[in-house]
Amino acid sequence: MAAADHSTPPRRLVFAFYLTGHGFGHATRTVEVVRHLIAAGHEVHVATAVPEFVFTAEVRSPRLQVRRVLLDCGAVQADPLTVDPLATLEKYHETAVVPRESILRDEAEWLSSIKADLVVSDVVPVVCRVAADVGIRSVCIGNFSWDFIYAEYIMGVGSHHQSIVWQVRKELGIEEDAKVLIFNFGGQPAGWELKQEWLPDGWICLVCGASDSQAVPSNFIKLAKDAYTPDIITASDCMLGKIGYGTASEALAYKLPFVFVRRDYFNEEPFLRKLLEDHQSSIEMIRRDFLSGHWKPYLLRALTLQPCYNGPTNGGEVVAQILQDTAVGKKCISDKFSGARRLQDAIVLGYQLQRTPGRDVGIPDWYSPTETETDSAPTLKTVETNGTAELCFEDFEILHGDLQGLTDTVAFLKGLSGLNGNDLKSPDKQPREKTAASVLFDWEKEIYIARAPGRLDVMGGIADYSGSLVLQVSFGSESSNRAPTFDMDLSDFMDGEKPISYAKAREFFCRDPSQKWAAYVAGTILVLMTELGVQFADSMSILVSSAVPEGKGVSSSASVEVATMSAIAAAYGIKIPPRDLALLCQKVENHVVGAPCGVMDQMASACGEANKLLAMVCQPAEVKELVRIPTHMRFWGLDSGIRHSVGGGDYGSVRVPDQPDCYKENSMDLLKSDATMEYLCNLPPHRYEAVYSKDIPEVISGDAFLKKYGDHSDTVTVIDPKRSYAVKAPTRHPIYENFRVEAFKALLAAGNADEQLSALGELMYQCHNSYSACGLGSDGTDRLVNLVQEMQHKKSPVDGSSSLFGAKITGGGSGGTVSVIGKNCARSSEQIVEAGSLMVFVLHGQWLLYRSESIRSLLFRAGQ
Numbered sequence: 001m002a003a004a005d006h007s008t009p010p011r012r013l014v015f016a017f018y019l020t021g022h023g024f025g026h027a028t029r030t031v032e033v034v035r036h037l038i039a040a041g042h043e044v045h046v047a048t049a050v051p052e053f054v055f056t057a058e059v060r061s062p063r064l065q066v067r068r069v070l071l072d073c074g075a076v077q078a079d080p081l082t083v084d085p086l087a088t089l090e091k092y093h094e095t096a097v098v099p100r101e102s103i104l105r106d107e108a109e110w111l112s113s114i115k116a117d118l119v120v121s122d123v124v125p126v127v128c129r130v131a132a133d134v135g136i137r138s139v140c141i142g143n144f145s146w147d148f149i150y151a152e153y154i155m156g157v158g159s160h161h162q163s164i165v166w167q168v169r170k171e172l173g174i175e176e177d178a179k180v181l182i183f184n185f186g187g188q189p190a191g192w193e194l195k196q197e198w199l200p201d202g203w204i205c206l207v208c209g210a211s212d213s214q215a216v217p218s219n220f221i222k223l224a225k226d227a228y229t230p231d232i233i234t235a236s237d238c239m240l241g242k243i244g245y246g247t248a249s250e251a252l253a254y255k256l257p258f259v260f261v262r263r264d265y266f267n268e269e270p271f272l273r274k275l276l277e278d279h280q281s282s283i284e285m286i287r288r289d290f291l292s293g294h295w296k297p298y299l300l301r302a303l304t305l306q307p308c309y310n311g312p313t314n315g316g317e318v319v320a321q322i323l324q325d326t327a328v329g330k331k332c333i334s335d336k337f338s339g340a341r342r343l344q345d346a347i348v349l350g351y352q353l354q355r356t357p358g359r360d361v362g363i364p365d366w367y368s369p370t371e372t373e374t375d376s377a378p379t380l381k382t383v384e385t386n387g388t389a390e391l392c393f394e395d396f397e398i399l400h401g402d403l404q405g406l407t408d409t410v411a412f413l414k415g416l417s418g419l420n421g422n423d424l425k426s427p428d429k430q431p432r433e434k435t436a437a438s439v440l441f442d443w444e445k446e447i448y449i450a451r452a453p454g455r456l457d458v459m460g461g462i463a464d465y466s467g468s469l470v471l472q473v474s475f476g477s478e479s480s481n482r483a484p485t486f487d488m489d490l491s492d493f494m495d496g497e498k499p500i501s502y503a504k505a506r507e508f509f510c511r512d513p514s515q516k517w518a519a520y521v522a523g524t525i526l527v528l529m530t531e532l533g534v535q536f537a538d539s540m541s542i543l544v545s546s547a548v549p550e551g552k553g554v555s556s557s558a559s560v561e562v563a564t565m566s567a568i569a570a571a572y573g574i575k576i577p578p579r580d581l582a583l584l585c586q587k588v589e590n591h592v593v594g595a596p597c598g599v600m601d602q603m604a605s606a607c608g609e610a611n612k613l614l615a616m617v618c619q620p621a622e623v624k625e626l627v628r629i630p631t632h633m634r635f636w637g638l639d640s641g642i643r644h645s646v647g648g649g650d651y652g653s654v655r656v657p658d659q660p661d662c663y664k665e666n667s668m669d670l671l672k673s674d675a676t677m678e679y680l681c682n683l684p685p686h687r688y689e690a691v692y693s694k695d696i697p698e699v700i701s702g703d704a705f706l707k708k709y710g711d712h713s714d715t716v717t718v719i720d721p722k723r724s725y726a727v728k729a730p731t732r733h734p735i736y737e738n739f740r741v742e743a744f745k746a747l748l749a750a751g752n753a754d755e756q757l758s759a760l761g762e763l764m765y766q767c768h769n770s771y772s773a774c775g776l777g778s779d780g781t782d783r784l785v786n787l788v789q790e791m792q793h794k795k796s797p798v799d800g801s802s803s804l805f806g807a808k809i810t811g812g813g814s815g816g817t818v819s820v821i822g823k824n825c826a827r828s829s830e831q832i833v834e835a836g837s838l839m840v841f842v843l844h845g846q847w848l849l850y851r852s853e854s855i856r857s858l859l860f861r862a863g864q
Contacts, residue, residue, distance in 0.1 A: 014117050036320035112134060262284065283302050702723045
C-alpha cells in the first residue's frame with residue numbers, strides 16, 4: 001500500500017460504485033473505500049445485491065445511496081468448502097448474459113441520471129462496457145483480474161482500541177481467562193452439528209452466520225446476523241474458517257492466528273494462503289479433521305504462532321485517493337502489471353490452465369518472490385542412561401534402533417524434533433508443511449521410523465519383468481518435506497468384514513488425480529490386510545519426507561512403498577523378510593496404483609546396500625549377490641529434465657509376458673524344450689536369432705493379437721484392441737539385455753584398466769539403443785548419452801586417457817535419469833558437471849544435476 005496524497009479535488013465528485021456478490025470480502029473492502037470518499041466530501045452511489053445494512057452500519061450520510069440491483073453473482077457452493085463451477089456458470093449466465101442488452105441500456109440511463117464522474121467496479125465486468133458506451137471513466141478494484149478468478153470454471157482495516165475487546169467479551173458473557181475461537185465461514189450457515197467436545201477445555205467458540213434453527217452446545221455462542229466481524233475478531237484468540245479476502249486481511253491486521261480449511265475451485269486461495277504463511281499467521285486443518293471435530297490439536301498449536309504483519313492498514317484511504325485522482329483525470333496508476341495488460345478472456349485462460357480438479361492453481365513467477373527459509377531445529381545430544389550412551393534430541397529419546405551413522409537419518413530426526421512446537425516459536429518464517437505436520441502426532445506416544453533408499457538402474461532395467469538378471473545401486477541422502485496431505489478412514493478399505501478388492505481401491509484413489517499419490521502409501525495397508533490378513537484397529541498418522549526425485553526413474557515410488565510397509569510392520573510387530581516385503585510392495589504398485597512394473601525397484605530398495613550393485617533375477621525375485629563397486633570406477637545419475645512414469649502408456653505397451661503362446665506354436669521337441677525355460681530372458685541370443693527372430697512381426701494390432709491368441713499371461717497389463725504394439729524390439733530386448741548384464745557382472749571382476757571400463761560402457765550404450773528401439777527413449781536422455789559419448793573421446797591433456805565411458809537411460813525409460821559410468825577421479829566429476837551445464841545451454845530448460853544419493857524416509861505412528 002502506498003501513502004495517500006491528500007490533495008483537495010476541485011469539486012464534489014459523483015462515484016458510481018458497482019459491487020459484486022462474489023463474497024463479503026469485497027463488501028468490507030468497499031465499505032472502507034466508500035467511507036473515505038464520503039469523508040472527503042463526495043457523493044457515492046452503490047449498486048449491488050449485498051444487503052444495505054453492510055454499508056449503513058458503518059457509513060451514515062445523505063451522500064451515500066444504496067441501489068439494490070443484481071448484475072453479477074457470487075460463486076454457488078455445494079457446501080461452505082466446495083464451489084460448484086457448473087452451477088456458478090449457469091447462475092452467471094442467467095444473471096448477466098441473458099439480460100445483457102437490457103443491463104447495458106438500464107445502467108447507461110442510471111449513470112446519466114446521477115451524472116457520475118467515475119464508475120468503480122469491484123468487480124462487475126459488464127459495467128466497464130456501460131461506462132465506455134456512456135463516455136465515463138471507469139476503474140476496477142480487485143486483487144486479481146476477473147479472468148483469473150473464473151477461468152478454471154470453464155474447465156470443469158484498521159486497528160481499534162483494546163477497550164472494544166473487553167466490551168465485546170462482556171456483552172457476550174465471556175470470562176476474561178477464556179480462550180475465544182471465532183468460527184467464520186463467510187456468513188454462510190454451516191449446517192453441521194457442532195459438539196462440545198470439539199473444543200479444548202476453557203474455550204468458547206463464536207459462530208458467525210448460524211441459522212436461527214441451529215442448536216449449539218453451551219461452549220458455542222451464536223452471533224447476531226449484523227454483528228460487526230472486525231470487533232469480534234479483535235476480541236478473539238484464534239479464527240477457524242476458510243480463507244477469503246476479508247478474513248485474511250483482518251487476521252493479518254489484528255495479528256490473529258488463523259486455522260484454515262482448504263476449499264476447491266477457489267483460485268485466489270494460494271495467494272492469500274502464501275500471504276498468511278509469510279507472516280506466521282496460519283495453520284492448515286485437514287478437511288476430514290474439521291468435519292469430524294478433531295479440532296483441539298490445531299487450535300492449541302495455533303496459539304503458539306506469532307503473527308508478524310506490521311504493514312499499513314489504511315488501504316481504504318489509499319484507494320479512495322486513487323479513485324479521486326482518477327476521476328479528475330490524473331494518471332496515478334502504474335501500467336507495469338496493470339489489469340489491462342494482463343487481461344485475457346476467461347475461456348482462453350481456462351484452457352491454458354487445464355488444471356487437474358482438486359489441485360491448487362500455481363502462483364505465477366512474477367508474484368512469488370524468493371525468500372530464504374531458516375531451520376532452527378534442535379541439535380543432537382548424547383546423554384548417559386544407566387551407564388549407556390544414547391542419542392537424544394530435544395523432547396525425544398531413541399528407545400530402539402540404530403542411526404547406523406547415516407547423516408540423512410540424523411537430519412530427519414532433527415527435523416522431527418523441531419516439529420514438536422519448538423520451531424513454531426521462532427520469529428523466522430516456517431514452511432507450511434512444518435506447521436501442518438506438527439499437529440499430526442501425539443508426541444507422548446511411540447513413533448516408528450523407517451528409511452528406504454531409491455536406486456540407480458545400472459543394467460537390466462525393463463527386462464526385469466521378463467526374468468532378466470539386473471544390477472541396481474541403492475543410495476541415500478538428505479530429507480525434504482512433501483507438501484500434499486491426504487486422509488481417509490480405514491473403514492474405506494473394508495467391504496463388510498473383508499478388505500475391498502484391489503480394483504475398487506484403484507478406483508478410490510483415482511477419483512481425485514491430485515491425491516492419487518496416496519495410493520503408494522495407503523495401498524500398503526490394503527495389501528497387508530489382503531495378503532497377510534493383518535487387522536488394523538487403530539488409526540495411523542504417517543509423515544513422508546523425501547529427497548528421491550519424483551518422475552526421474554530412480555524408484556521414488558518403490559522407496560516410499562518399502563519405507564511405509566517397513567514402518568507399519570515395525571509398529572504392529574509384523575516380521576516380513578526383505579524379499580517378501582519387496583513382493584508385497586510390488587502388489588501395491590501393480591494392483592492398487594495400477595502401474596505394470598516388475599519387482600526390480602522394490603527389491604533394490606528393500607535388499608540393496610550403498611556402494612554395491614544388487615545382482616538379482618526377477619524369476620520372480622531372487623537376490624544372487626551384492627557386488628561391490630570397484631574403487632576405481634563410479635556411477636552418476638543425470639536428470640534429463642523429462643518426467644518418467646511407470647504408469648504411463650509407453651512402459652505398458654512394451655512389456656512382454658513371461659511365456660506368450662505366440663512363441664510356442666511350432667510343436668517340434670526342440671521348441672518345446674525352449675518353452676520350458678518359462679522366462680523369455682532365459683532364451684540364449686543365438687537361439688533367438690536362429691529359430692525365432694524371422695517369424696516375429698515388427699508390429700501387431702491389439703485387435704489382431706486378441707483374435708489370434710485370445711489373451712496373454714500378464715495379469716497387470718491390458719491389451720487395447722485399437723492400439724498397435726511393437727513386438728520384435730520388446731521381445732529382443734530382454735533376451736539380449738540378460739546377456740549384457742551377465743557380461744557386465746563378469747567384467748566387474750576384471751583388472752583395473754581402461755579396456756574394462758570401455759567394455760562396460762559399450763554394454764550400457766547397447767542397452768540405451770535397445771530402449772530406443774522399444775520406443776522408450778526420449779530426446780532429453782538421448783542428448784545426455786550423446787554428450788557423454790562426445791566427452792569420452794575428449795582425451796585428457798595429461799595422459800591422453802578418457803574419464804567417462806558409458807551411459808544409458810534408466811528404469812522404465814521415456815525420460816527420467818541417465819546412468820553414467822566413469823573413472824572415480826576429479827576429471828570425471830568435472831565432465832559430469834559440464835554435461836549438466838551443456839544440457840541447460842542446449843535445451844534451455846531447468847535441468848538438474850544430482851549425484852546418486854537420494855533417500856525416501858517415512859515416519860509412522862499407530863494408536864492415535
